[in-house]
Every structure is written in structure tokens, then in C-alpha cells.
Amino acid sequence: MLIRLVASRIVISLFSLLVVSWAIFWAVEWLPGDTAARVLGREASAESVRVLRARLHLADPPLVRYGHWLEHFVQGDWGESLAADRPVVRYVFPRLRNTLILAGLALGLYLILSLTIGVVTALFHGQVLDTWLSVLTLVGMSMPEFVVGILLVLVFAVAVPLFPPLALMDQVKTFPGLLYTLSLPILTLTAAMTAYAVRMMRDNLIEVLESDYVQMATLKGLPRVRVVLRHALPNALGPALNVTALNIAWLMGGVVVVETVFNFPGLGRLLVDSISFHDVPVIEAIAVVLASVYMLANLVADVLVLVLNPRLRAS
Amino acid sequence: MRGPPAPVIDVDSLIVDFWDRRRWTNVVHGVSFHIFPGETLGMAGESGCGKSTTAYALLGYHRPMSRFNGGAVRFLGRDLLRLPARELQKIRGAEIGFVPQNPATALNPSMPVGHQVMESLEAHGACATRREAEDRCLGLFADMGLPRPKVVAGRYPHQLSGGQQQRVVLAMALACHPTLLVLDEPTTGLDVTTQARILSLLARLRARYGMAMFYVSHNLGVLAQVCNRITVMYAGELIEVASTAELFRNPGHPYTRGLIASLQQVSGFVGTQPLLRGLLRRDALPLGCRFAPRCEYSQPGCFTSPQSLATVGDGHEVACWRWPDIPAGTDPADKGTV
Ligand SMILES: Nc1ncnc2c1ncn2[C@@H]1O[C@H](COP(=O)(O)OP(=O)(O)OP(=O)(O)O)[C@@H](O)[C@H]1O
Ligand code: SF4
Numbered sequence: 327m328l329i330r331l332v333a334s335r336i337v338i339s340l341f342s343l344l345v346v347s348w349a350i351f352w353a354v355e356w357l358p359g360d361t362a363a364r365v366l367g368r369e370a371s372a373e374s375v376r377v378l379r380a381r382l383h384l385a386d387p388p389l390v391r392y393g394h395w396l397e398h399f400v401q402g403d404w405g406e407s408l409a410a411d412r413p414v415v416r417y418v419f420p421r422l423r424n425t426l427i428l429a430g431l432a433l434g435l436y437l438i439l440s441l442t443i444g445v446v447t448a449l450f451h452g453q454v455l456d457t458w459l460s461v462l463t464l465v466g467m468s469m470p471e472f473v474v475g476i477l478l479v480l481v482f483a484v485a486v487p488l489f490p491p492l493a494l495m496d497q498v499k500t501f502p503g504l505l506y507t508l509s510l511p512i513l514t515l516t517a518a519m520t521a522y523a524v525r526m527m528r529d530n531l532i533e534v535l536e537s538d539y540v541q542m543a544t545l546k547g548l549p550r551v552r553v554v555l556r557h558a559l560p561n562a563l564g565p566a567l568n569v570t571a572l573n574i575a576w577l578m579g580g581v582v583v584v585e586t587v588f589n590f591p592g593l594g595r596l597l598v599d600s601i602s603f604h605d606v607p608v609i610e611a612i613a614v615v616l617a618s619v620y621m622l623a624n625l626v627a628d629v630l631v632l633v634l635n636p637r638l639r640a641s
Numbered sequence: 642m643r644g645p646p647a648p649v650i651d652v653d654s655l656i657v658d659f660w661d662r663r664r665w666t667n668v669v670h671g672v673s674f675h676i677f678p679g680e681t682l683g684m685a686g687e688s689g690c691g692k693s694t695t696a697y698a699l700l701g702y703h704r705p706m707s708r709f710n711g712g713a714v715r716f717l718g719r720d721l722l723r724l725p726a727r728e729l730q731k732i733r734g735a736e737i738g739f740v741p742q743n744p745a746t747a748l749n750p751s752m753p754v755g756h757q758v759m760e761s762l763e764a765h766g767a768c769a770t771r772r773e774a775e776d777r778c779l780g781l782f783a784d785m786g787l788p789r790p791k792v793v794a795g796r797y798p799h800q801l802s803g804g805q806q807q808r809v810v811l812a813m814a815l816a817c818h819p820t821l822l823v824l825d826e827p828t829t830g831l832d833v834t835t836q837a838r839i840l841s842l843l844a845r846l847r848a849r850y851g852m853a854m855f856y857v858s859h860n861l862g863v864l865a866q867v868c869n870r871i872t873v874m875y876a877g878e879l880i881e882v883a884s885t886a887e888l889f890r891n892p893g894h895p896y897t898r899g900l901i902a903s904l905q906q907v908s909g910f911v912g913t914q915p916l917l918r919g920l921l922r923r924d925a926l927p928l929g930c931r932f933a934p935r936c937e938y939s940q941p942g943c944f945t946s947p948q949s950l951a952t953v954g955d956g957h958e959v960a961c962w963r964w965p966d967i968p969a970g971t972d973p974a975d976k977g978t979v
């Protein structure tokens with residue numbers, strides 16, 4: 327069952343990646359302007375532009391160019407950047423590392439926060455604490471992430487200068503230093519994700535806490551902590567896991583915006599820059615990487631849901 | 642000279658309310674009864690009258706969004722309604738076992754059933770080692786008549802039949818040899834054959850463990866098979882208490898008579914007692930006798946004067962001021978039914 331699921335998902339994912347790369351290629355193709363003109367600038371002569379276009383094979387028909395790129399890509403050759411004469415891999419991977427650090431930290435904080443706040447609000451459901459936290463999550467849910475980011479910068483970097491307003495990675499030496507530098511972008515990303523997951527966690531847990539088996543666990547004389555952690559929580563996690571997969575997908579887009587707001591050298595900023603240069607190999611590489619992370623997150627979530635729920639596992 | 646033995650549990654004027662959207666609504670209204678060691682006391686009454694609520698109270702438990710609003714539940718002298726949570730934990734599942742209304746939903750769907758039984762044993766320190774808990778769990782499963790205990794222990798609830806689930810839940814309730822077993826309609830969801838098997842299993846278990854039982858059912862016929870004494874509840878109040886034989890021979894309250902009559906109708910016997918008409922409507926209870934809107938014998942006075950249990954014979958109590966006037970009719974018990 328599990329193996330079948332994983333295998334079929336991998337096949338579907340590979341097919342989706344193909345579709346994604348195809349769609350991205352045409353989207354860039356339809357954007358006005360081209361790489362050669364952008365690289366050489368306004369004053370360039372028509373002649374030099376033509377020479378560069380020929381060198382970059384930009385004069386070839388689009389289908390030929392796509393086929394050429396795909397052929398190399400599936401063989402593991404991600405090609406050269408059009409805008410700068412550098413292999414795409416050397417370009418993309420340092421940025422990917424930065425983005426993964428940012429996204430990973432945000433995700434970690436998100437998991438801790440949504441679990442604890444979700445459990446606490448469910449346990450104190452209907453009381454003052456729950457009401458306040460619920461209002462807070464509703465506010466968080468209704469604000470776009472760049473608004474949250476700008477608000478956080480205004481409050482914690484400008485009004486009360488606690489944290490740096492820009493996330494400059496070059497000066498980072500230690501892990502606490504890293505956390506300090508990235509604190510505002512992490513908080514921005516976490517705020518948007520947590521709000522929704524807390525809501526989900528809380529509502530599920532409240533429902534599960536009223537179930538017969540939780541009541542039975544209480545009537546067996548188990549301590550409250552065990553009733554909540556061992557009987558209620560695992561049965562409330564399923565839907566929250568699906569939300570988490572969605573959140574990771576959102577995160578892949580969210581970082582693009584947040585990296586721009588905080589001038590953070592990650593994949594997102596690279597993507598924005600590359601689009602302005604029509605740098606197809608770099609754009610394709612980033613799109614494929616982000617889409618793969620997205621699909622992997624979904625697969626992991628689905629596997630976990632199966633593992634947690636024996637009833638689904640059997641069928 | 643020896644008096645009667647001290648009761649295992651003594652419920653005294655129990656009042657339970659629940660939060661119904663915007664106000665507290667009463668569910669159980671001043672209920673009192675007791676159970677002696679080794680005795681089985683039944684509770685009959687139609688759906689929604691407050692049987693489960695009373696059963697939970699015997700473990701000092703009330704559902705979320707509800708509250709105890711008076712009375713006492715004394716278990717071996719200690720009032721469970723005033724006991725701190727830690728003390729209650731030690732009693733629940735150890736000294737008082739609980740068998741739920743619906744075993745299919747009362748078992749945790751994501752935990753093997755063996756674990757759920759062992760967990761109970763471990764929480765109450767009944768076993769020194771995991772190994773011992775496992776052996777004891779398998780022994781209990783065998784006692785409950787479950788085939789291949791080891792296989793069953795590893796199963797998840799959805800992989801068991803209704804009857805098997807009920808046996809697992811029974812094993813869980815009996816794991817620590819309780820003094821009192823509370824059973825909330827333990828056979829309602831089961832087919833007739835399985836129900837009969839579970840009932841005979843219960844009879845054997847009682848002979849073996851000697852625990853007292855509180856047995857809730859909407860079916861008087863089932864109660865007749867297992868109980869020494871029976872209480873009848875209507876709209877949150879007890880309206881009759883008697884020994885099983887006395888209740889069927891000499892039912893006092895019109896509601897009890899109606900229950901017995903519908904039982905006989907089901908079994909093909911045409912009695913002379915009027916059948917029950919209408920349904921319990923909690924939103925339209927009169928100030929006086931709560932049964933008055935549905936009673937064949939009601940008089941204007943019934944609607945205004947509240948009725949409470951009064952002794953009418955040896956251990957027989959009825960909450961109806963008119964009971965002596967009500968024609969006894971043809972006594973169904975004489976015809977050898979039930
Ligand atoms: N949280 C609650 N706690 C207690 N009673 C509640 C609660 N919510 C609703 N009630 C109402 O209290 C009444 C008594 O419920 P209870 O479960 O005790 O009845 P019952 O006699 O066991 O019925 P059934 O035969 O259907 O199980 C019902 O009318 C029910 O709707
Ligand atoms: S008190 Fe009156 S209404 Fe109530 S049961 Fe007796 S006769 Fe019927």
C-alpha cells in the first residue's frame with residue numbers, strides 16, 4: 327500500500343515537473359524583451375545584440391531551444407546561465423542553501439508554535455486565553471505576508487530597534503547570530519503559516535477531546551496529560567498534517583516575497599532577478615527545485631497521515 | 642444483631658445540569674439509590690432520560706459542558722463529586738470499571754486494542770513489568786471468550802466485530818478487578834445472539850469476580866435477566882424502585898406498567914395494561930408529576946403536585962400518589978410471561 331502510493335506519486339510528480347518546465351518556458355518566451363538586449367543595456371548596437379543572440383542560440387526556434395534544454399537537464403546538466411557566464415548549478419545551490427535555512431527555521435518555529443498554541447487553546451477552549459489567541463490567529467490569517475513583514479520591520483527594527491531590518495547573510499558567523507539576523511523574516515513567514523494551522527489544530531483537537539474514546543480514556547483513570555497526548559493528539563494530527571503540506575507549498579512562494587522585502591540572498595530573489603533577465607536555464611532550475619520541494623512535502627504528509635491512521639492503511 | 646451491609650455506592654439527591662446554548666438545563670433531578678456488594682442494580686428508561694449521565698456520575702465524571710449541581714456519590718464512604726482529580730484517577734478504571742454504550746467509538750481507532758487494555762493495567766500499577774501486563778491482558782481476553790487472544794491484542798478496533806469489541810471493552814473494565822462495574826447499555830448495538838452470549842458471559846464474570854454492577858438499559862427485558870433490583874427513570878427522576886420479581890409482579894407506576902406492556906407486545910402477548918403513548922418532551926415538563934402529559938390516569942392535581950418516591954411495600958418505592966387507585970388489571974406475571 328505504502329510502496330504503491332510512493333511509486334505512483336513519484337511517477338505523477340515527474341510528469342508534473344515536465345508540465346511545469348514546459349509552462350514556465352512559454353511564459354518566459356511570451357514576456358516582452360530578451361536576454362541579449364537586457365545584458366547589453368540600452369546603448370548597445372543592433373549588431374552586438376545580434377551577435378550575442380546568436381551565441382546564446384536565442385535565434386533558434388523556441389521548440390528547439392526547449393528540447394535542447396530538456397535533453398541536457400534530464401541528463402543532469404543544468405546548463406549555463408544566459409545572463410552571466412556561469413553554470414546554473416553554481417548559481418542556484420548557494421541560494422537554495424540560504425532559502426532552505428530560512429524556510430527550515432520558519433518551518434521549525436511553525437511546528438513548535440502551532441502544536442503548543444493549538445493544544446493550549448483547545449484545552450482552555452472557551453476561556454479568556456483561548457479567546458485572545460483565537461483573535462490573534464484570525465488577524466494573522468487575514469493579513470498578507472508582506473504586510474506582516476513590513477509591520478514587523480516597522481515595529482521591531484525601526485520603532486524599537488531590536489532586530490536587523492535587512493537579512494544580510496555575509497556577516498553571519500554563529501547559529502545564534504543566524505537566528506538574530508533572520509529573526510524578522512522567520513517571524514514573518516511563521517506568522518502567516520501558524521495562524522491557519524493553529525486554527526485547524528484547535529478545532530480538530532476540540533472535536534477529538536469530545537469523542538467517546540477520549541472520554542473512555544478518562545474513565546479508565548488515565549492522567550489528563552496522557553489522555554491528551556496519547557489519545558487525543560495523534561487522532562487530531564491528520565488534518566493538521568495536510569495543512570502543513572499546504573503551508574510548505576505556500577512557503578515556497580512566500581519566501582520569494584519575504585526575501586525581496588528583507589533583501590535576503592535566497593532562491594526567491596534570484597528568481598525575481600532571473601525573470602527580469604529572461605534567464606531561462608536559471609528560472610527553470612529554480613522552478614523545478616521549488617516544485618520538487620512542494621511535491622515532496624505533500625508526499626511526506628500523505629505517508630504520515632497513513633501511518634497515523636490504521637484504518638486508511640488497511641484499505 | 643446485624644444490619645444490612647454497607648452499600649458499595651450510595652447516590653444521594655444527585656443533580657446534573659448541562660449547558661444548552663445559553664443556559665443551564667437540568668438533566669438529572671435529585672436521584673438517590675444505592676448498590677450493595679455483589680448486587681446488580683438496573684436502570685431502565687427511554688432515550689434521553691438521563692441514564693448515561695447518571696452512569697457517568699458513578700465514576701465522578703460529567704461530560705464537557707455539564708456540571709454537578711448538588712448531591713453526593715459516596716463510593717465506600719468517599720464522595721466522588723468532591724474528590725481531587727488525582728484521587729479520582731486512582732478509583733476510575735481500578736475500583737470502578739466502566740463499559741461504554743458504544744464500544745466501536747469508545748476504543749481509540751489508532752491504537753491496537755491490546756495496548757489499550759495494558760495501558761489501564763500500567764496506569765494503576767497493577768503489573769510490575771510490561772511482560773506481566775501483556776500476559777494479564779491475554780489472560781483477560783481468553784476469559785472474555787475471545788479466540789486467539791494474541792492475534793486480537795494486535796488488532797485495531799476497526800478490525801474486530803461488534804461482539805469482539807464489546808469483549809475487549811469488558812476486559813478493559815475488569816482488568817484491575819473492580820469492586821463496582823458500571824455498564825451503559827452494553828449490548829444495545831449487538832444482534833440478539835451476540836447479546837445473549839455477552840449476557841451469559843456477564844453472569845459468569847459476576848460469579849467469578851463478585852463485583853457489584855450498575856446496569857443501564859432502555860430494555861426492561863434485558864434488565865430482568867441480569868438484575869437483582871431495578872430502578873425506572875423518567876425525565877431525570879426515579880419513578881420506581883423494586884426488586885426485579887416485585888417490579889414485574891406488581892408494577893406501581895403507570896410508566897413502568899407501560900414499559901412492561903410494550904415489552905409484552907413485542908413478545909406477542911396481548912396484555913390489559915395501556916401501552917405508552919407519546920414521547921418524552923423535556924421542553925414541556927409540568928411542575929407536578931413529569932409523566933402527567935402522557936399518563937392515562939392523570940388528574941388535574943397531578944400537573945401541580947411534584948411526585949417523589951414513597952415506600953409502597955418491602956423495598957418497593959413508587960413516585961405516584963394515585964398508585965393505590967389505579968386498577969391492578971390482569972396481572973401479566975400470573976400468566977407466566979417475562
Ligand atoms: N453535555 C451534556 N451533558 C449531559 N447531558 C447532555 C449534554 N448535552 C446534552 N445533554 C442532554 O441530556 C439528556 C440526557 O442524556 P443521557 O445521555 O444521559 O440520556 P440517556 O438516558 O443515556 O439516553 P440514551 O438512551 O439515548 O443513551 C439528553 O436529553 C441529552 O440531549
Ligand atoms: S402522579 Fe398522576 S400523572 Fe403522575 S403517574 Fe401518577 S397518576 Fe399519572
Ligand SMILES: [Mg+2]
Nearest residue numbers: 692693694742
Ligand atoms: Mg445513554
